[in-house]
Amino acid sequence: MGELLYEGKAKKLFSTKDPNVLLVQYKDTATAFNGEKKEVLEGKGALNNKITSYFFDLLAENQIPSHFLERLSTLEQLVKRVTIVPLEVVVRNITAGSFAKRLGLEEGKPLPFPIVEFYYKDDNLGDPLILEDHIYALEITSEDIVSQMKKQALQINKILYEHMEQRGIRLVDFKLEFGLDQNEEVLLADEISPDTCRFWDLKSGDKLDKDRFRRNLGNVIEAYQEIDKRLGGQ
Numbered sequence: 401m402g403e404l405l406y407e408g409k410a411k412k413l414f415s416t417k418d419p420n421v422l423l424v425q426y427k428d429t430a431t432a433f434n435g436e437k438k439e440v441l442e443g444k445g446a447l448n449n450k451i452t453s454y455f456f457d458l459l460a461e462n463q464i465p466s467h468f469l470e471r472l473s474t475l476e477q478l479v480k481r482v483t484i485v486p487l488e489v490v491v492r493n494i495t496a497g498s499f500a501k502r503l504g505l506e507e508g509k510p511l512p513f514p515i516v517e518f519y520y521k522d523d524n525l526g527d528p529l530i531l532e533d534h535i536y537a538l539e540i541t542s543e544d545i546v547s548q549m550k551k552q553a554l555q556i557n558k559i560l561y562e563h564m565e566q567r568g569i570r571l572v573d574f575k576l577e578f579g580l581d582q583n584e585e586v587l588l589a590d591e592i593s594p595d596t597c598r599f600w601d602l603k604s605g606d607k608l609d610k611d612r613f614r615r616n617l618g619n620v621i622e623a624y625q626e627i628d629k630r631l632g633g634q
């Protein structure tokens with residue numbers, strides 16, 4: 401294995417022999433509330449690696465460019481080296497989480513159209529919600545890149561929403577990250593998993609995502625396994 405370049409809350413990043421390719425290793429650590437709540441959930445890394453690989457393959461089939469190259473093993477995948485844009489892009493279809501809390505709304509109400517939000521990736525600040533004017537005033541990235549990220553995020557939402565609906569799951573909301581490759585092309589990066597999406601069972605309304613961990617609902621791994629199963633996993 402190459403040199404450890406970065407260790408995040410849920411993944412480690414290693415160099416490889418190819419300077420344009422990195423190895424991502426998924427961890428079993430679960431964190432919430434900016435790292436305040438932390439636990440090891442055995443099997444989570446493998447499930448998130450599998451589910452993320454599945455979604456990136458599905459998106460590639462639908463002409464969405466991403467950093468993903470291949471799943472190497474249970475915990476590892478190869479990805480293209482990108483420079484991450486320090487913005488989290490959240491898409492919401494149904495009221496939930498911080499959106500419901502901030503605006504005093506009940507959770508579970510369908511929104512008239514998908515809402516795209518940006519959060520500034522900064523652990524010290526707790527990843528605050530940020531307006532587009534703030535992004536440009538602080539020169540975080542360009543209007544062109546923001547518009548590409550927004551367009552791709554909405555396309556991804558359409559693909560994933562329909563795909564999950566056919567499998568009996570409501571895609572409530574999710575978070576994406578994007579990076580720029582050497583040619584300044586905007587590529588979807590990071591992961592798409594029950595750690596980064598809200599998935600509700602269409603029939604029962606059961607939460608099948610990280611909210612089970614955040615809200616101490618129990619059966620976290622069982623919920624992630626259920627998502628894997630609905631996607632055809634064994």
Ligand code: C5P
Pocket residue numbers: 488490496497498499527573574575595596597598610
């Ligand atoms: O907490 P909030 O309602 O803003 O989260 C919106 C969506 O983004 C949820 O699906 C959540 O799992 C995801 N998210 C994430 N990483 C963060 C913040 C939110 O994956 N740091």
